[in-house]
Amino acid sequence: MDRVIExxxxxxxxxxxxxxxxxxxxxxxxxxxxxxxxASTLKVSKDEMTISEAQRAEFKDYVxxxxxxxxxxxxxxxxxxxxxxxxxxxxxxxMVHKGDVIVRLSNSNLDLQILNAEAELAEKQNLLxxxxxxxxxxxxNNQTEQAQLDMDTHRxxxxxxxNKRLYAEKLISKEDYIKSQEDYQLSAKKRSLITKRLKQDxxxxxxxxxxxxxxxxxxxxxVVLVRQRKDKLEIRSAIDGELGLLDVELxxxxxxxxxxxxxxxxxxxxxxxxxxxxxxxRVRPGLSATFTRGDKQxxxxxxxVYPEVRDGKFRCDFVFKGERPENIRSGQTYYIDLELGQPxxxxxxxxxxxxxxxxxxxxxxxxxxxxxxxxxxxxVGRQNPQYYEILEGLEPGERVVTSGYEAFKDNEVLVIK
Numbered sequence: 001m002d003r004v005i006e007x008x009x010x011x012x013x014x015x016x017x018x019x020x021x022x023x024x025x026x027x028x029x030x031x032x033x034x035x036x037x038x039a040s041t042l043k044v045s046k047d048e049m050t051i052s053e054a055q056r057a058e059f060k061d062y063v064x065x066x067x068x069x070x071x072x073x074x075x076x077x078x079x080x081x082x083x084x085x086x087x088x089x090x091x092x093x094x095m096v097h098k099g100d101v102i103v104r105l106s107n108s109n110l111d112l113q114i115l116n117a118e119a120e121l122a123e124k125q126n127l128l129x130x131x132x133x134x135x136x137x138x139x140x141n142n143q144t145e146q147a148q149l150d151m152d153t154h155r156x157x158x159x160x161x162x163n164k165r166l167y168a169e170k171l172i173s174k175e176d177y178i179k180s181q182e183d184y185q186l187s188a189k190k191r192s193l194i195t196k197r198l199k200q201d202x203x204x205x206x207x208x209x210x211x212x213x214x215x216x217x218x219x220x221x222x223v224v225l226v227r228q229r230k231d232k233l234e235i236r237s238a239i240d241g242e243l244g245l246l247d248v249e250l251x252x253x254x255x256x257x258x259x260x261x262x263x264x265x266x267x268x269x270x271x272x273x274x275x276x277x278x279x280x281x282r283v284r285p286g287l288s289a290t291f292t293r294g295d296k297q298x299x300x301x302x303x304x305v306y307p308e309v310r311d312g313k314f315r316c317d318f319v320f321k322g323e324r325p326e327n328i329r330s331g332q333t334y335y336i337d338l339e340l341g342q343p344x345x346x347x348x349x350x351x352x353x354x355x356x357x358x359x360x361x362x363x364x365x366x367x368x369x370x371x372x373x374x375x376x377x378x379x380v381g382r383q384n385p386q387y388y389e390i391l392e393g394l395e396p397g398e399r400v401v402t403s404g405y406e407a408f409k410d411n412e413v414l415v416i417k
Contacts, residue, residue, distance in 0.1 A: 042411035050403035051366065052350045056396045059348050061341035064385040067273035067291070067318060069332040073265035075239055077246070081232045082256045083107035085248050092246050096237040096263070103248060103260070105233040110226075117226045121219045128212050135205050142198045149194055153187040160184040241265045244330075269320070269328055271300060273336055274313040280305075282340050289318055291334040293325045300336065341382075347394055348387040352402025355380075360388065364401040364414055373401055373414040 083105030090102055160180045167177035237243075246261040254260060271291075275283060289300040300318040308314065318336065354363060360380030364373040378393030394400065401414070408414065 040411045041413040041415055042408060043415045043417060044408070046416050048403075049401050050352060051399050052352070052402045054347055054349050054390060054394045054396055054398045054400060056345060056347050058343045059346040059382065059387060059389050060339075060343045060384055061382050062337050062339045062384050063275065063279055065273045065275050065336050065338065067271035067334045067336045069269050069328060069330055069334065070272050071241070071244075071264035071266055071330055072268035072270050072319075073239070074244070075241070075263040075265065076259055077102065077235065077238075077261040077263060078257050078259050079103075079105065079232070079235050079254055080256060081105065081107060081110065081229055082254055082258075083110070083233055085250050085252045085254060088246065088248065088250065090243055090246075092243055092261075094243045095241070096243055097240050098237055100237045101234045102237055102243065102246070103235040105235065105254060107230075107233055110230055110233070114223075114226050114230060117219070117223045121216075121223050124212075124216050124219055128216055131212060132209070135209065138201070138205070142201065146191075146194060146198060149187070149191045153184070153191045156180070156184040156187045235260075237263060239263055239265055241267075264330065269324065269330070270303065271318040271320075271334055271336065273316050273318065273338075275316055275338070277309050277312050277314055279340065280307075280309065280314050283314075283316055283338070287339060288321075289336050289338040291336045293334065296325075298323060298325060302338070346381070347390045347396060349390060349394070349400060350387060350402055351383065351385070353404040354402050355388070357405040363393070364405075364408075365394070366399040366401070366416070370399070371416055373416060375412045 084107070085103060086106045087104040088102075089104065090096060090100070096102065160183070163172060163177045163180040166172045167174065242264040244262050244264040248254065248260050283302060283305055285302050285305060287302040289302065290297050291300065292298075299321040301321050302316060303319040304317040306315040306317075316338075360378070362375055362377045365376045366373045376393055379391045381389035381391045383389065
């Protein structure tokens, strides 16, 4: 018959070993998830990157830029009258004085306008003279008519006075008396009306003459202005200086206002530079700047800031303070250090290409052993051509990676070999 075989204690424990192993593995994985370091790492070579040290030192707040020497003033040459180029009196690079003729133009249409204006003026002058003669004749006729009316009125008044006395003495009839009275009253009334008419005519003709005289005076001014336009066919220099550019050829048609050249005022010079738009809110007139020429340093001052930004840069004009370099010429290039503020103590690190990737928001900081570098958030303040000012995130003596970060991608820990 069958007999029941009892399991030993060791056999019973073997049954639970897989569960115990699985539980232990689960605990290990849970501990790793909670307490482990999951930062992505990347192995890099120390020779392929630049390591710099943060230090507390004097930070000089300045920006370096290239400036080009220009004349202190540039005057554009633009003719007020158009025409055909007949003669180039001077060539580019010639020194000229104010009022010197540079180019002579010809304009047949302007000549015709002058002739028409003069002919119209002569016609108006003749018309005015004829009107004056006619008015004088009318004045004489009116005076003659008034004299006749005065005499006629005087005679009828005399007749009326005589008839009045005769009628009182019963020597004439009443009808003759009344008729002489009516004749006198009619003549007096006509005389009054003629006097008013002559007065109105005189006022009207005086106003007419004044208007014609004003028109004639305006036409005389118009003729003078047209003749002056002919004088402007000779394009003259507006200043003493150098003819820097003259872009015309004989026979070329020039339009009024067209730029054909420029005059350079060489009584002094300025330096014009293009500065990164990052500094546009900090650059203002009056700031000091320096540049070195040979073994000597020269002083400049910001004179004008142009608000327009092109290709990420804005323009700025500097003028000299004190001595100018010897043999200064237009077109020379100076390397200018523009001071934006006073030097101050700060934590600084050397400039590097890491900034292009991080924007100054974070950086890799080496540990004390130098075998690893960890990503850390920082805050960058001002910058100059050599250093960045660090406002937060670094302490003096800490070492950082300042070379480019393009190869590091999104890794947070660098293992340095």
